Amino acid sequence: MKGDKRMMNFFNKKDNGYIILKDGYNKPFIFGTILILCILCFFVSTKFWLPDGRDRMTLNTKNEMSFKDTIVTLNEGYYWNGETNVAQITFKEVCIAESNDKIEFDIKTDAGNEMPMSLIKGKAIPEEEDSMVLITDYILQFGMPSDTYYLKFKITKGGISYDFIIDYRDFEKKDIKELDNNYLVEKQALNNENETFKAQKKALEDELANINKMSEEEKKAKETRVTEINQAIVKIDNDIKVNMHKLEVLEEGI
Numbered sequence: 001m002k003g004d005k006r007m008m009n010f011f012n013k014k015d016n017g018y019i020i021l022k023d024g025y026n027k028p029f030i031f032g033t034i035l036i037l038c039i040l041c042f043f044v045s046t047k048f049w050l051p052d053g054r055d056r057m058t059l060n061t062k063n064e065m066s067f068k069d070t071i072v073t074l075n076e077g078y079y080w081n082g083e084t085n086v087a088q089i090t091f092k093e094v095c096i097a098e099s100n101d102k103i104e105f106d107i108k109t110d111a112g113n114e115m116p117m118s119l120i121k122g123k124a125i126p127e128e129e130d131s132m133v134l135i136t137d138y139i140l141q142f143g144m145p146s147d148t149y150y151l152k153f154k155i156t157k158g159g160i161s162y163d164f165i166i167d168y169r170d171f172e173k174k175d176i177k178e179l180d181n182n183y184l185v186e187k188q189a190l191n192n193e194n195e196t197f198k199a200q201k202k203a204l205e206d207e208l209a210n211i212n213k214m215s216e217e218e219k220k221a222k223e224t225r226v227t228e229i230n231q232a233i234v235k236i237d238n239d240i241k242v243n244m245h246k247l248e249v250l251e252e253g254i
Helices: 002-010 027-049 183-212 216-221 223-251
Strands: 011-013 019-021 065-067 070-074 078-081 086-095 104-109 117-121 134-143 150-157 160-167 171-173
Touching (some): 104 117, 117 183, 134 183, 216 223
Parallel strands (some): 078 171
Antiparallel strands (some): 065 070, 070 086, 086 134, 117 134, 150 160
């Protein structure tokens, strides 16, 4: 009977049918529950605010990769868009003559999953005028899930392969966008056209400087030509501005 009385005293019932815990009995239970939840939250959340203590896995990214008559060098700067999971690296190919062998890439995560990719190739340009050495720029874009530890790359050309690894912590977060395959070709064309414009402007300015050194009588005879030169320079400046704007649009988000 005494035990039954204690059990009845432990709970107080109101007319509405709700059970109310007696004061004092539930405090240790509530405190213990909150403490356990806090400890669980602490351990679960550490991956979000504590630095990653795993070994940095980046390997062989500084090495030149030699493929017969070709040398490939990975450029510095690796980027990743955290919203779209698009990542990119860039590299340069230097070869004696344009080769029929194509560069092939294989990209896998640390879990062994193969990543989708897009290779954007620039136009091969001579290292110097009339040189047999050609330089080609490449941009490689690929998927990189947010839970990636590191990416394993294999680059193959002409039956020769090289491997390198990039740790996710070496990718700089940047709002990069997916590029069209013609991106580098268009960029090179605009830059080359601007260089041509600048050379033309320099030639016109030199001609104008020579006219200014002439006698007054000779200058008078060249007045029409001076007007043509000034008009041509204004047009060239405008053409350069137009191309610079096109480059800005092309580079937007890169």
